[in-house]
Amino acid sequence: MATEPHFFDKCYQVARQIPLGRVTSYGAIATYLGAARSARMVGYAMTASHGKDVPAHRVVNRKGLLTGKHHFDGTNLMQQLLENEGLQIVDNQIQQFESVFWDPAKEL
DNA sequence: CTATTGACTACCG
DNA sequence: TCGGTAGCCAATA
Numbered sequence: 001m002a003t004e005p006h007f008f009d010k011c012y013q014v015a016r017q018i019p020l021g022r023v024t025s026y027g028a029i030a031t032y033l034g035a036a037r038s039a040r041m042v043g044y045a046m047t048a049s050h051g052k053d054v055p056a057h058r059v060v061n062r063k064g065l066l067t068g069k070h071h072f073d074g075t076n077l078m079q080q081l082l083e084n085e086g087l088q089i090v091d092n093q094i095q096q097f098e099s100v101f102w103d104p105a106k107e108l
Numbered sequence: 109c110t111a112t113t114g115a116c117t118a119c120c121g
Numbered sequence: 122t123c124g125g126t127a128g129c130c131a132a133t134a
Contacts, residue, residue, distance in 0.1 A: 007131070026116055030130095036117095038130050043115035048132090061116060068115025078115095 007033065011045035011054075014104050018058045021085045022102035023094060025062040032104040047071055057081040064097030 014029050026042040035041065046056040046068060057078045061067050069078035069092060079089045088095040 005132075030116085035130075037128085039116040040114055040129075041116090041131050044113090044130095044132065046115055056115075059115075066115085071115060 007035070007038070007041055008045040008048060011042050012049060012052050014108075015046070015049070015054045015056065015059055017104060017108065018055060018102055021087065022100050023058045023060055023064070023082070023087065023097070024102045024104060026059060027062055028101075028103050028105065029059065032108065043068060055081075058085070060094060060097075064094035064101075066092045066094070 010033050011029060014032060018024055025039075027036065027039040029042045030036055030039040033042075042059070046054070046059055049056045056068065057066075057072070059068075066078050066082075066089070069076070072078045072081075079092065082089055082094065087100055094100065
């Protein structure tokens with residue numbers, strides 16, 4: 001195992017804690033990690049989450065918009081995965097986002 | 109070491 | 122709600 005950044009690993013672990021059918025925001029994870037202002041780093045970690053068992057598709061921005069769908073294989077894979085979890089996606093945006101929002105800082 | 113980048117967020121109009 | 126701009130921080134080159 002190469003020298004893995006602690007920050008990335010924490011992001012992966014939190015992402016795995018996301019219940020199925022639920023989603024969270026980058027800022028929420030960053031805040032839980034103690035780096036509230038490092039929301040971009042969470043997304044950055046997701047980019048490196050390839051090869052990991054990290055449900056990156058459950059992590060979206062605070063608007064519930066699938067900003068990272070372009071990083072998945074295909075154009076609508078991320079949306080398909082979320083819909084498979086029972087979520088409703090319209091125009092790359094999660095409907096009832098607040099209803100399915102999962103805050104690690106509160107749930108954990 | 110410095111510079112650039114980015115799956116963000118907050119603020120402003 | 123939408124668009125543009127600024128700030129933020131860690132990783133990468």
